[in-house]
Amino acid sequence: MNTEATGSCITRSDRTVLLECAHPGYEEARAVLGGFAELVKSPPAYHTYRITPLSLWNAAAGGQNAASVLGQLHRLSRWGVPSGLEEEIELLMSRYGSLQLCMNESDPGQVTLSADTAGLLDELEGFRELKELGLVRAGECRSHCPKGNRGLLKQELTRLGYPVLDYAGYRDGQELRLAWKTAGGQEAGGGFGLRDYQQEAVRRFQGIAGEGGSGVVVLPCGAGKTMVGMGVLEKLQCETLILTSSTTSVEQWREELLQRTTLGPADVGRYTGEVREVRPVTVATYQMLTHRNSKGGAFVHMNLFNERNWGLIIYDEVHLLPAPVFRATADIQATRRLGLTATLVREDGREGDVFSLIGPRCYELPWKVLEKQGWIAAVDCIELVIPMPPDLRRRYIYAGAKEQFRLAAGNPVKAQAAARIAAAHPAARVLVIGQYLDQLEALAAELGAPLITGRTPQKERSALYAAFNEGRLPLLIVSKVANFAVNLPDASVAIEVSGAFGSRQEEAQRLGRILRPKPGENKAYFYTLVTGDSREQEFALRRRMFLTEQGYEYGVRLLEPQESREGAVQRWE
Structure with a gap:
């Protein structure tokens, strides 16, 4: 037992671990705890982790055992590990594999x-x-x-x-021959330049002697999860159903498959609200699978799971998996299942269902490791505290709790702040991301920038994304439709003006919009605008919890007042 009061952690019998943020061993301890515990609170002085059955089983799936977990915990703990907790960890981890x-x-x-x-x-x-x-x-x-x-x-x-x-096995599915293309479009005889960690993720999914076939690969946005999915498909050589979060993502998967493999247009189908093609490789949206004609009616398109003899089902953005798809997945356990995600965090608490029905976490690489290797951009995270105008403060004081959050999130001073941030990055491509349509419409008018929402037709969305990627459009305002699977590789500044209460996964996905490698210093900036002295600050602390666990630190700044054009008064609205 560690008898010297030098460790960075205080380990308690209720399975929580307090990590002292000012301790010189903080960074090492944070990385270690992330392997077998979950971050649940992240105030400035001490971060609170909780050791859960699921976090221990995922650790076991990654090769750890009770002895290794307890050894690390003893090394980090200032006053040792309670004996009752030792016994509990040993019991829980002994169940994995029994x-x-x-x-x-x-x-x-x-x-x-x-x-x-x-x-x-x-x-x-x-x-x-x-x-x-x-x-x-x-x-x-x-x-x-x-x-x-x-x-x-x-x-x-x-x-x-x-x-x-x-170990009940998987059916092979209908055979589908494909190979990687070389840069010139010819068939390639090897790994098509899959990065080392992508190849390792494919290998881990296949398991020992190819006996694997269910599991989740966790990689940050911009790290090439789509390439991992295609790598598994190339290894298995079978017909595949790919489920993803949006029509935009469907188009991106199809484009990647046609560009990088020998599959042709007749081999890759799209199954969306606009087109319904069932082909040897079919890419569909979760929304289509969960569509029904009336409340309480049957799910019209759920039979897509049985349309062909699929050998593999890929669940892109698996943390978004809707409940009806969980139920369907329970019925198709003989089909290999690959989950892809940037974060296993689910706000509905159904991580256990992902574990049991899709599979355990079979591969994960920390975000900061990929950043150090240059595969994703380094990001400065800044929380900008926005003052509340007097008239808004009066309404806020007399509002209910939910309405207080909504008023703070929609603070009109945020438009001024967003404009000043955009002006501070004149050469950058800037995304403004928010939750509320009225706020975003006002921002679009004030900033003179186009807005993409759920109502924007797919053709118009694609044209705006293309203009942004080509540099013809330096500033784009997007609603939550851009949280997931939107390929904007040159975006280097994101300004978050509002979000879904305390959603950790949303914060991670939004930062992910700017993670793709950048030329030069490979640097990006993530600003989150939060109204000061409001409920929004409480939720902001929870939102950034997952990113804190990954090693990102938020610098907090106050928005200073700016004079009006006449120079006579301070301007907040």
């Missing part, structure tokens, strides 16, 4: 749940939920379950605290 799901050789309609000990299956026999799924004891260390309940069984066992390693 249950395995395999095909039942004698009955193809069943899967077999095997346990390391008979006592473990004795425990499971006490759960009514498992009996309702048809789990029946078939021997000292094995039980049987109907094959159709394979996903639901894993989901329920994870919820009860018993993760399962799924």
Whole structure:
């Protein structure tokens, strides 16, 4: 036990760990804790991490065990690790790998749940939920379950605290021959220049001796998650369904597939509100899958999962997976499943369902590691505190809690601040990102810039994105439709004027819009505008929590008043 009061952390019996931010070992401890704990609070003095069953199981999936976790925790802890917590970590991590799901050789309609000990299956026999799924004891260390309940069984066992390693196998799907193209468009005989970490992500997904086939790859925006997906597709050589977050993303996936592989236009279909093509590789949106003609009606397009003999399903932006798609995914556990995301954070708390139904985290690379290697841009994060005009303050004082946040988020002084920031970066391509349409429309009018919202036709969106990428449009205002999977490689300044309460994933995705490598010093700037002395500041602290865990620090500045054109009065509105 560490008896000297020198460690950077205070470890408590309730599975929380306090990390002292001013400690010289802060950076090292933050990187270590991120491997087996989740950041839950990030005030200036001490950051609070929580060790959860899921964080430990993901650590185990990455090769850690109880001894390695406890060794690191002892090394970091100022006053040691409570013995009760040691026992709890050992118990939770011992459960990872103690249950395995395999095909039942004698009955193809069943899967077999095997346990390391008979006592473990004795425990499971006490759960009514498992009996309702048809789990029946078939021997000292094995039980049987109907094959159709394979996903639901894993989901329920994870919820009860018993993760399962799924070795029940995957169907190959319909064969589809493809290869990488070289720069000249010819077939290439190798890795097409996949970066080392992308190749490693593909290898980790395939698992030992190619036995893998379900898992999540976590990489920051701009790090080439699409390339990882195409790398898995090229290795498996099978028909594939790709699910993503928007029609813009559908077009980008299709463009990448046609540009970088030998697949032709007849091989790659789009399944959106505008066109419905089911081809050997089909790219669809989550919105289409969850569309129904009436509230409570059937999901019209959910049968896309069974339209072809898919050998692989790729869930792009897997942290956005809607509940109905989880239910469908539970039914297709015999199909290989790859999740791609910049953050496993889900604001609905369903990370456990991603773990059980898509698979554990099979590969992750910290954002700052990629930054140091030059694969993503270095970003200065600045929180600009905006004053509240007197008339707005009067309305704010008498408003309810929800309305107070809305008033603070829509502070009209933010338009002045955004204009001043844009003027301070005259050579940059600037994105202004916000949540509320009335605020964005006012900003568009004041800044003289075009606005993209959910109502903007896809053709017009594509034209505006192209103009921005080509440098003909230096300033673009976007709503939350640009949070995900929009390829704007030359954007180097993002100004966040409002957001969805305390959404950590949204903050990460918005910063991700400017992460692609930049020429020269490879530098970008992320400004978040927050009204001072308001509820918006509370939510801003939560929003940036994931990025804090990744090593980003926010400099806080106050917006100074600016004289009017007449020079007579200070101008805040």
